[in-house]
Amino acid sequence: MITVFNSLSRSKEVFVPSSPNHIGMYLCGPTVYSESHLGHGRTGVSFDVIRRWFEYRGFTVRFVSNVTDVGHITTESDDEGVDRIGQRAKLEQLEPMEIADKYMWAYFRDLEQLGIKKPSITPRATGHILEQIEMVQRLIDRGHAYERDGNVYFRVRSFAAYGQLSGKKIDDLEHGTREDVREEKDDPLDFALWKFAEPEHIMRWNSPWGEGFPGWHIECSAMALKYLGEGFDIHAGGLDIQFPHHEAEIAQAEGAGYKFAKYWLHGNMLTIGGEKMSKSKGNYISLADFYTQKAEPMVLRLAYIQSHYRSIAEVSDDTIEGAKTALGRLREVKRELERRIPEANEGTSATLEQAIARAIHEFETALDDDFNTPKALAAVFDLTREVNAALAAGAGKSSLEKALHFYNTFVGGVLGLYHTTQNSARDDAELLKGLMQIAIEARGVYRQNRDFSRSDGLRERLKALGVSLEDTASGTRWKLES
């Protein structure tokens, strides 16, 4: 039984899937107009672990995560909107679609490094203009939207449940809006579904209301319903877009007459040195810069999941150092198990097996309870101490194999911490080259000393590892057997 904290009810609920073995999950993706940063990484990792946990529990997950490639407005209120993609395109002297593609591929690359599984479907907003127009038209037809001079607005007061997700009251919201709003709106609360394109606006499409482009919120309502169907299981995203974006998504989808998501999951933000990351504070760091300047991606992944997804994660030099050490331990124990299993005795170790059973139970209980990764990690590190003691005491093979299975399944499969990035794969190749150089030199010394049993023994041991040696006139060469 999995319980999830549903933002809609503001409480933990037992998760009941809409169909027995399948889960539909939607995650709001980025607007692709600049480098992805630590915040994108955290959201990605949080929901990647959640997805992997559902898969571990036997569900097939259709994971849909969009890419916003229509430039949307920079202000929350929809007023004096600036198209961020368009703005960046002018700055870099590129077509808006060049900007979108450039940063979209960079985003995928940065996330792949973090071991985040690819979505089942990655819909792009520009590829779903028709679906968005259709939904806007439905909202007009059903009395939830109105057109003014080529713009279409959602009439917030026509949707009584507005505010249900964020816990905001419509009347309080009214109070907070600014005076100098566009006068063509009937109500300052109303938000844009479709916007009229001024002549200089490059990204534009034909619509029943003239040439224009969709508002930001509408794409997620349209694309989530298209690929996951009505009443789908989970809608996820960062807490920072719970309002107004997610609130608006619900209003649009339900206003158009569709059942929307059953469970809403929100991931919290991160701080650096106790402060929110922002360009103005000078603590902003992109994922790409982090990987080259601070630590490898897997260290960051571990640093993220050391916090519960609904808590603020602190990423500081200290937490990164701590994560480096912890990751080293997790890699080391796996390596040691793999090294020792072939030569271990045929016995079992009751103490170790008990520890493994306990760790499995604790890990499963923690993740079933609203995906409590810090608790799950605690179970992993408790077990690691036991495994190291068992290795020192010469535990039996079948028990060690069970331990290895635990690491592969939970640390690798669920937490995704054994992902090999391109960077570390290159490091491994360098390391292998260096180690083979040392081995070949050692064998050369044995042979010079006519100690053939040692030199042949060394060759045999390398062969067992899948490395073959060939003596040629110009020296000894090695290769990995495929």
Ligand SMILES: [Zn+2]
């Ligand atoms: Zn969205």
